[in-house]
Amino acid sequence: MRVLPSIQAVGDSFFRKPITATSEHFVGLQNYVTLFTDPRFIGVLGVTGLFLVIIIPVQVVAAVGLGLLLNEAFPGASGARVFVYLPVAAPGAVAAIIWGIAFQQQGPFNAVLGALHLPQQPFLSSPDQALLCIVVLMSWIGVGYWTLFVIAGLQDVPVQQYEAATLDGAGWWRTLFSVTLPNLRRPLVFVIVANTVANVLAFVPISILTRGGPAGSTRLIMYDIYDRTFTLGNPNLGLAEVVVLLIFLIAVTSLQFRLLGREDS
Numbered sequence: 001m002r003v004l005p006s007i008q009a010v011g012d013s014f015f016r017k018p019i020t021a022t023s024e025h026f027v028g029l030q031n032y033v034t035l036f037t038d039p040r041f042i043g044v045l046g047v048t049g050l051f052l053v054i055i056i057p058v059q060v061v062a063a064v065g066l067g068l069l070l071n072e073a074f075p076g077a078s079g080a081r082v083f084v085y086l087p088v089a090a091p092g093a094v095a096a097i098i099w100g101i102a103f104q105q106q107g108p109f110n111a112v113l114g115a116l117h118l119p120q121q122p123f124l125s126s127p128d129q130a131l132l133c134i135v136v137l138m139s140w141i142g143v144g145y146w147t148l149f150v151i152a153g154l155q156d157v158p159v160q161q162y163e164a165a166t167l168d169g170a171g172w173w174r175t176l177f178s179v180t181l182p183n184l185r186r187p188l189v190f191v192i193v194a195n196t197v198a199n200v201l202a203f204v205p206i207s208i209l210t211r212g213g214p215a216g217s218t219r220l221i222m223y224d225i226y227d228r229t230f231t232l233g234n235p236n237l238g239l240a241e242v243v244v245l246l247i248f249l250i251a252v253t254s255l256q257f258r259l260l261g262r263e264d265s
Contacts, residue, residue: 006246013239024236031240041241043216044224047131048200051220055135055199060192062143064184067150068176081151085144092141092204099137100124100209127217130210134218137205142198146191153187154180186260193256197249221245 013031017024035041070081087095102108103123110120124130157180165175181188203222206212212219212227219227221241229238 009239009242009246012236013243016236027236031237032244035237035240035244040216040219041224044219044221047217047219048221051131051135051202052196052199054132055138056192056195058135059139059143059146059195059199060188062139063146063150063191064188066143066147067154068180070147071151071154084147087141087143088145090141093208095137095141096205096208099133099140099205103133103209124209125214127215130214130218134202134205134210137209138199138202142195146195149187149191150184153184157183189256189259193252196252200245200248 014026014028015024016027016031066084070077070084090098104110105120105122105125107123109123113120122129123133161179161183162175165179170178200220201222202220203226206218206220206223207226210218212223222245225238225241225245228241229235
C-alpha cells in the first residue's frame, strides 16, 4: 500500500499543476532543476544535514549510556526503565507543547537561569539556539525508544566473554571496547539507521513550535515539503522534494541491509 503512493509521487513530479488548476502539463526534469537551483532548498538540505549530524550521535551515545546503566541489576531498575521509556508514549504534539512552554521567555528554564543569576536565553526565538532546542526535544522523545534496543543487545552478549575479560584483568573501559561494543554492532547499526530515518522525517515539533524559523534555522525537509505544497501552492515541486527524500531513505536503508549482511557473512 505504501509503494503505490511513492510511485505516483515519482510520476507526478514530472508534471506541473498549480494547486488551484484543473489540468497539468508535462515538464520533465524542470521541477528538479527548479528545486536544486533554489537557494532556499539548498539551505533546507544544509539545515537537515546539520540536524542529523548533531542529533544522531547525541541519541545513540545517550541510548548506549542509558542501556549500560539500566541493564545492571539494582533496586528500582524496572521502574527506571519505565521512566526512561515514558516520553516515547507521549504524542509528538503534546511533547512539543510541553517543551515549547519550557522554552518560553518566561518559562521554567529561564526561571532557573534567573535563580542562578545567569542571563536568560532566547531559545526558540534565536537562529543560533532554535535547532538545538529541537534536538533536545526530539532526543527526549526518542532516546528511551532506542535504549530498549541497546538493552536487548546487551542481554544477548555471552556471559563467558565477560568472564574471560575478567580473567584477563580487563577493566571496565577495556571490557566496554573489547567485549560490549563489538557485540552491539548489529543493534547499533539498526539504531543508527532507524534513528536517521525517524529524524529526517521530523515534522510535528517544527510545525508547532517554529514553522521553520527563525530565519530558516529549523526548516527541515519534511516541513519544507509541506510548506511548498500547501502554503506556496506548488504540489509538483513538493513532490519532487518528496522523491529526493525517498532516494535518501532508500540509500540509508540499503546501507543498513548491506552492513547487516556483512555482519552475517
